[in-house]
Amino acid sequence: xxxxxxxxxxxxxxxxxxxxxxxxxxxxxxxxxxxxxxxxxxxxxxxxxxxxxxxxxxxxxxxxxxxxxxxxxxxxxxxxxxxxxxxxxxxxxxxxxxxxxxxxxxxxxxxxxxxxxxxxxxxxxxxxxxxxxxxxxxxxxxxxxxxxxxxxxxxxxxxxxxxxxxxxxxxxxxxxxxxxxxxxxxxxxxxxxxxxxxxxxxxxxxxxxxxxxxxxxxxxxxxxxxxxxxxxxxxxxxxxxxxxxxxxxxxxxxxxxxxxx
Numbered sequence: 358x359x360x361x362x363x364x365x366x367x368x369x370x371x372x373x374x375x376x377x378x379x380x381x382x383x384x385x386x387x388x389x390x391x392x393x394x395x396x397x398x399x400x401x402x403x404x405x406x407x408x409x410x411x412x413x414x415x416x417x418x419x420x421x422x423x424x425x426x427x428x429x430x431x432x433x434x435x436x437x438x439x440x441x442x443x444x445x446x447x448x449x450x451x452x453x454x455x456x457x458x459x460x461x462x463x464x465x466x467x468x469x470x471x472x473x474x475x476x477x478x479x480x481x482x483x484x485x486x487x488x489x490x491x492x493x494x495x496x497x498x499x500x501x502x503x504x505x506x507x508x509x510x511x512x513x514x515x516x517x518x519x520x521x522x523x524x525x526x527x528x529x530x531x532x533x534x535x536x537x538x539x540x541x542x543x544x545x546x547x548x549x550x551x552x553x554x555x556x557x558x559x560x561x562x563x564x565x566x567x568x569x570x571x572x573x574x575x576x577x578x579x580x581x582x583x584x585x586x587x588x589x590x591x592x593x594x595x596x597x598x599x600x601x602x603x604x605x606x607x608x609x610x611x612x613x614x615x616x617x618x
Contacts, residue, residue, distance in 0.1 A: 374592050375422050377407055379406075383406050385614065416583050426583055447582045447596055449580055449581060449582065456543070459540070466558035476523065477513075494540050528545050559575045562574050
């Protein structure tokens with residue numbers, strides 16, 4: 358997947374940190390890197406995307422000093438000790454995955470069971486949910502999207518199968534699709550929501566900073582930075598800066614993230 362990099366304006370920087378990973382954290386990381394390099398111009402920080410699994414792989418093979426994760430560590434992380442690597446995971450916040458509908462849809466809240474019934478094809482009309490008499494149109498993220506994994510693991514019971522009528526798409530495409538489909542429903546990370554769509558509460562609880570921080574909102578994802586025990590001092594200092602309340606965490610609103618307390 359694509360990404361971007363930010364580097365200090367030195368022709369031959371002596372000190373360098375590369376942070377790579379979850380696309381959902383990328384905008385915040387770019388802002389933090391810019392601020393960090395303004396304060397510490399002797400350090401060059403490169404920022405790139407690629408997803409959580411690539412973040413882990415990059416930290417393991419040394420092609421990036423820091424990984425950005427918007428999920429738990431992948432199962433393959435259990436192999437790290439056998440390679441003599443101790444992973445250091447530093448949590449800095451949470452984000453949420455929300456079900457989204459067209460801005461004009463009158464339905465304000467759905468239960469977890471109703472969401473499962475909708476996506477499994479057991480409820481097919483908005484009238485059954487207090488909405489208008491119209492068939493429900495389903496949109497789903499690609500299976501390898503971290504937001505899909507969080508949504509599926511939380512909303513669907515084991516063995517449940519999403520209705521085959523659901524259209525596969527990426528995050529931005531899903532927001533556009535729901536925005537243009539008055540009877541549509543999908544799910545995306547909270548930071549992707551635009552005024553053209555509306556996040557639906559789950560069991561009467563909306564995705565707010567308070568409900569996400571306390572875990573009352575059903576679908577939240579841990580956000581963290583990852584490095585190894587062999588990390589350079591510059592790497593450790595950047596992670597410390599990124600996760601400090603008066604430093605990097607000031608930029609958490611850029612991705613609608615809720616900082617840890």
